[in-house]
Amino acid sequence: MTAFTLDDAIRIARDAHATQIDLSGNPYIGHPMRVMARVEGDHAKMAAVLHDVIEDTPVTADDLRAAGCPEAVVTTVIALSRGDDEPQSAYLIRVAKDPTAVTVKRADIADNTDPIRMDALDPATQNRLKAKYAKAIRVLDDLAG
Numbered sequence: 001m002t003a004f005t006l007d008d009a010i011r012i013a014r015d016a017h018a019t020q021i022d023l024s025g026n027p028y029i030g031h032p033m034r035v036m037a038r039v040e041g042d043h044a045k046m047a048a049v050l051h052d053v054i055e056d057t058p059v060t061a062d063d064l065r066a067a068g069c070p071e072a073v074v075t076t077v078i079a080l081s082r083g084d085d086e087p088q089s090a091y092l093i094r095v096a097k098d099p100t101a102v103t104v105k106r107a108d109i110a111d112n113t114d115p116i117r118m119d120a121l122d123p124a125t126q127n128r129l130k131a132k133y134a135k136a137i138r139v140l141d142d143l144a145g
Contacts (some may be wrong), residue, residue, distance in 0.1 A: 004068040009046040010036075012067060016057040024120035028052075031111060038107035047076040048104045054081040076100045080108075092136060096143035105140065109133045 013032050020028035036048040046069070053059040054077055064074045079101040082091040095101045111117070113133050118126050 002068075004046075004070060006042055006045050006049075008067065009049050009069065009073070012059065012064070012069075013049045013053060016053045016059045020056070023125065024117060028056075034111045035104065035107045038110060039103055043070070043073055043076070044100050044103055046070070046073045047080065047100055048107060050077045051080045051104055051108060054078065072100075076104065080104055088132075088136070089139065092139045093143060096140060099144070102140060102144045106137070109136060 010033075014029055017027075017029045017032065022028045022031055032049045032052055035051060036045045039045055039048050050064065050069070050073070053064075054061060061074050061078055064077065065071070076098050079094050079098040082088075095105050113130065118129070121129070
C-alpha cells in the first residue's frame, strides 16, 4: 500500500462534501480547501481539509483509517469533530488538548468570519456567528494560549 498523501485527504474531502452547499449557496468543499490553505505542514493540511468530514458527512474515523490516513491525523480530525448535542465548551476543551487541532480550528474560524463570506449572510446570522466565533477564540486563548 502506498503512503497516504495530502491528495488522498483532498479526494476524501471532495467526495464527502460533493453535494453540500454552504450558508451562502456555494459548494461546501471551498471551506475546507481554504482552511487547508491557511495552515502549514502535511499533518495540519490533512486535518484541515478533513476537519468537517466526520462531523458533517457519513465518513467515520474508521473510514479514514481504512483509507490509510495516519492515526495522528485521524486523532486531530476527531478532536475537531463536534458531536451531536455536545456543548461548545466540552468541544473546545477537546480541541485545546491537540495543538494541531487548535491551529486548524483557528484557521476554520478565520475562514468562517472572513468579511467576504460574512457579507453574503443576513445580519442576524452574521451577528450570531460573530458572537459564537469570538467566544470560541477567547476560550481557545484561555485553554491553549
